[in-house]
Amino acid sequence: SAVISQKPSRDICQRGTSLTIQCQVDSQVTMMFWYRQQPGQSLTLIATANQGSEATYESGFVIDKFPISRPNLTFSTLTVSNMSPEDSSIYLCSVLQGAGANVLTFGAGSRLTVL
Amino acid sequence: AQSVSQHNHHVILSEAASLELGCNYSYGGTVNLFWYVQYPGQHLQLLLKYFSGDPLVKGIKGFEAEFIKSKFSFNLRKPSVQWSDTAEYFCAVNAGGTASKLTFGTGTRLQVTL
Numbered sequence: 001s002a003v004i005s006q007k008p009s010r011d012i013c014q015r016g017t018s019l020t021i022q023c024q025v026d027s028q029v030t031m032m033f034w035y036r037q038q039p040g041q042s043l044t045l046i047a048t049a050n051q052g053s054e055a056t057y058e059s060g061f062v063i064d065k066f067p068i069s070r071p072n073l074t075f076s077t078l079t080v081s082n083m084s085p086e087d088s089s090i091y092l093c094s095v096l097q098g099a100g101a102n103v104l105t106f107g108a109g110s111r112l113t114v115l
Numbered sequence: 116a117q118s119v120s121q122h123n124h125h126v127i128l129s130e131a132a133s134l135e136l137g138c139n140y141s142y143g144g145t146v147n148l149f150w151y152v153q154y155p156g157q158h159l160q161l162l163l164k165y166f167s168g169d170p171l172v173k174g175i176k177g178f179e180a181e182f183i184k185s186k187f188s189f190n191l192r193k194p195s196v197q198w199s200d201t202a203e204y205f206c207a208v209n210a211g212g213t214a215s216k217l218t219f220g221t222g223t224r225l226q227v228t229l
Contacts, residue, residue: 031215033215040221041221042119042205042218042219042220042221042222043159043205043207043217043219044219045215045216045217048215058216092158092159094215096215102147102166103149103161103164104161104215104217105161106151106158106159106160107158108157108158109158109159
């Protein structure tokens, strides 16, 4: 199965700053997905990162707040902009795997704490 | 929109006890169902999945889950838990054929004591 690496694994940030999270996959994938897990809550899909086109955002998430890059088939970044304490979460990168590419595999996540 | 309910937020069991974690979803059409596990300090891993066929599916580490369509449920079971099963367990559903768009439950923290 694909190996997904995320950086940073954790960070503490100041309010109003921005942080970019990197996701590297060891194989080429068409789509990469960014999820968020807020404290005590379930995972929520933020957006789908497609290579060669703009990311597709889910309801409640906007590009200005969470800009995404997808420069090639193995790499993506998610930026959390103008952070507030409410952005303190674990951000996870994922890709589809399996015979029918129908199972999500997740990276270890990036734990952000915003002070 | 679909939703997933995990009624047990925190379960504490002794080793060798039997486990059943509840998962109910709301969606009237065809669904794919998943259980993921997150061991302390590790990333989220797939435990088992149901797409079609036999509603009783077996996963890794002796876990199984049963899909009961009439009850919109996909409960996770293990006959005898081990201390190493201490983890957080997430039920997830995707509906409408969008494999990437999983709806997760809020998770159940399982603590197994020696």
